[in-house]
Amino acid sequence: MTDLTLASGPKAAQRPSRFQMALKKPGFMAGAAIIGASTILALFPQVFAPHDPNFIDYLAVRQPPSWQHPFGTDLLGRDTFSRVIWAYSVNMQMAVLATVFALTIGVIVGALVGYYRGIADMIFGRVVDAIITFPFLVLVIAVVAVLGPGLINMYIAITLVGWVYYARLMRAEVISQMSNDYASAGIVMGYSDLRIIFRHLLPNAMTPIVVYWMTDMALAILLGSSLGYLGLGAQPPQAEWGVLIAEGRNFITTAWWLSLMPGIAIVLTGLGFSLIGDGLADLLRPRG
Amino acid sequence: MAGAQYTLNRLVLMIPTFLLVMIIIFLLVRLLPGDPAIAIAGDKASDADIAAIRDKLGLNAPLWTQFWLFLTNTLQGDLGRSILMRAPVLDVVLARLPTTIFLAVYAITLSILIAGPLAFIAALNRGKWQDNLIRAVFQVGLSMPVFYIGLILLTFLAAQLRLFPVGGYGDTFADRLYHLFLPSVTVALYTSAILMRNLRAAIIEVLDAEYVQFARAKGLPPRLILGRHVLKNALISTITLLGLSIGQLMSGTLVTETVFAVPGVGRLMLEAIFARDYPLIQGLTLTFALLVSLVFLMTDLFQSWLDPRMRLT
Numbered sequence: 292m293t294d295l296t297l298a299s300g301p302k303a304a305q306r307p308s309r310f311q312m313a314l315k316k317p318g319f320m321a322g323a324a325i326i327g328a329s330t331i332l333a334l335f336p337q338v339f340a341p342h343d344p345n346f347i348d349y350l351a352v353r354q355p356p357s358w359q360h361p362f363g364t365d366l367l368g369r370d371t372f373s374r375v376i377w378a379y380s381v382n383m384q385m386a387v388l389a390t391v392f393a394l395t396i397g398v399i400v401g402a403l404v405g406y407y408r409g410i411a412d413m414i415f416g417r418v419v420d421a422i423i424t425f426p427f428l429v430l431v432i433a434v435v436a437v438l439g440p441g442l443i444n445m446y447i448a449i450t451l452v453g454w455v456y457y458a459r460l461m462r463a464e465v466i467s468q469m470s471n472d473y474a475s476a477g478i479v480m481g482y483s484d485l486r487i488i489f490r491h492l493l494p495n496a497m498t499p500i501v502v503y504w505m506t507d508m509a510l511a512i513l514l515g516s517s518l519g520y521l522g523l524g525a526q527p528p529q530a531e532w533g534v535l536i537a538e539g540r541n542f543i544t545t546a547w548w549l550s551l552m553p554g555i556a557i558v559l560t561g562l563g564f565s566l567i568g569d570g571l572a573d574l575l576r577p578r579g
Numbered sequence: 580m581a582g583a584q585y586t587l588n589r590l591v592l593m594i595p596t597f598l599l600v601m602i603i604i605f606l607l608v609r610l611l612p613g614d615p616a617i618a619i620a621g622d623k624a625s626d627a628d629i630a631a632i633r634d635k636l637g638l639n640a641p642l643w644t645q646f647w648l649f650l651t652n653t654l655q656g657d658l659g660r661s662i663l664m665r666a667p668v669l670d671v672v673l674a675r676l677p678t679t680i681f682l683a684v685y686a687i688t689l690s691i692l693i694a695g696p697l698a699f700i701a702a703l704n705r706g707k708w709q710d711n712l713i714r715a716v717f718q719v720g721l722s723m724p725v726f727y728i729g730l731i732l733l734t735f736l737a738a739q740l741r742l743f744p745v746g747g748y749g750d751t752f753a754d755r756l757y758h759l760f761l762p763s764v765t766v767a768l769y770t771s772a773i774l775m776r777n778l779r780a781a782i783i784e785v786l787d788a789e790y791v792q793f794a795r796a797k798g799l800p801p802r803l804i805l806g807r808h809v810l811k812n813a814l815i816s817t818i819t820l821l822g823l824s825i826g827q828l829m830s831g832t833l834v835t836e837t838v839f840a841v842p843g844v845g846r847l848m849l850e851a852i853f854a855r856d857y858p859l860i861q862g863l864t865l866t867f868a869l870l871v872s873l874v875f876l877m878t879d880l881f882q883s884w885l886d887p888r889m890r891l892t
Binding site for chain 2: 417418420421422423424425426427428429430432433434435436437438509513516517520521522523533536540543544547550551554557558559560561562565566
């Protein structure tokens with residue numbers, strides 16, 4: 292008992308916890324603040340938007356930014372600021388829904404082929420090769436073209452393509468974890484395969500997945516708004532950043548605020564997720 | 580000898596990948612609800628047209644026979660007829676492809692010119708303000724969607740300052756360089772952000788490598804170390820990185836062509852999608868896949884030629 296306290300007590304006190312380390316990383320904290328604020332805006336847009344995002348006012352069409360309308364108004368007199376705020380719920384939803392299904396499928400498939408190897412693994416290797424042969428955007432829009440434009444079909448398309456990247460990462464990580472003693476110990480103890488995979492290997496292999504997930508959420512917002520801009524994602528009159536930018540595209544020399552302002556929201560949110568990803572990669576790196 | 584063996588292995592490995600690529604493209608149109616023959620013939624087709632297409636695709640035969648037909652037709656260069664362009668898909672794609680390749684090569688050249696020197700400055704001043712500034716700027720660049728970068732450049736440099744044309748595609752080589760400058764910069768700003776990030780890490784790794792430390796300890800002048808060891812290795816990483824990011828580059832050109840109205844295959848893809856021109860969508864998807872796998876192959880062969888250890892794996 293005394294030995295244990297001696298060994299762990301003072302030493303642990305000297306070493307800062309991961310939480311304390313996180314507080315000292317300005318990049319990570321800035322990212323966390325941006326994403327925290329974005330999440331609040333996404334959950335309660337009605338609290339922060341000064342106007343109804345769909346209120347049409349033909350007497351106030353394409354007005355430049357003012358106190359009344361900080362980001363100006365659009366071609367139907369709708370308040371751009373309120374539309375950008377309401378779009379947070381759509382675009383933040385994209386970050387989650389365009390990634391979680393791909394993550395779940397990828398993690399399970401990757402863990403299984405990494406553990407069992409064999410023929411399934413060989414087939415998996417070819418499937419990965421085939422899917423990464425298509426430029427990501429090309430395959431996604433080809434699937435959207437077949438299913439039809441819209442948010443749900445966009446999520447399906449991104450999931451169909453995106454799971455591969457998680458699976459590839461998970462497979463490599465499980466294979467490297469298998470060489471650890473705890474994995475062999477599990478086998479010797481006679482644990483079931485599923486128990487070894489999901490209780491022991493998976494939790495240890497999750498770090499790179501979580502880091503990639505953050506980057507992927509940033510990519511999902513970029514991809515989702517690109518599809519919205521191209522007319523294949525969210526459909527007008529829904530307020531979505533890509534859609535808003537596309538709506539202002541033809542008036543960019545006379546009403547620049549219509550396209551410029553929603554873009555700032557995209558850049559800021561993308562930056563937030565990237566900063567969290569970079570910070571997590573640093574913080575979760577095994578400490579020696 | 581070993582090189583030839585590696586090349587052969589690499590080519591053999593492409594066969595199953597190509598087959599899977601063909602299966603994915605084949606299944607794409609079969610995912611459509613309803614009769615694929617009607618989709619492929621277009622809305623305005625007559626019953627006779629639809630019957631002819633049904634016959635050609637073998638839609639009454641089992642699925643694997645249909646796939647075999649699709650595969651053999653494709654290998655013979657028969658990708659079907661475009662509804663939108665009223666011409667064979669192959670001709671339509673080949674007419675538009677050079678523009679996209681021109682844009683892609685232009686963008687790659689620009690991104691090396693942008694990312695290369697900056698990655699060196701950042702790596703040599705690791706942790707100092709130059710490094711932090713360069714990384715911060717590129718971090719913001721990575722968070723910008725391509726269409727947004729394009730729109731900003733278009734607004735300020737073309738529409739407001741009138742330095743560049745708003746759209747179009749020149750006739751002579753010099754004219755093309757001028758017309759495609761802004762689209763290329765748009766793609767390059769995006770790819771150079773990816774390149775810069777990885778190149779900086781690669782240069783730092785070389786700088787820390789034992790053979791560079793040894794060269795320093797030997798007293799070789801820094802210029803010689805940089806030129807002979809660091810630059811050469813950085814070049815290898817650059818080419819590999821560019822090869823691997825060909826997919827992002829193609830995605831970038833697709834969006835950029837739409838923003839700047841460049842008549843390449845990327846814009847054609849969107850036109851095909853909005854016209855529900857499925858033979859053209861299939862043909863273009865295949866074209867993009869072939870381009871990417873060709874670049875992957877060249878990157879692999881180039882790497883194994885430079886680094887014989889690669890051939891063992």
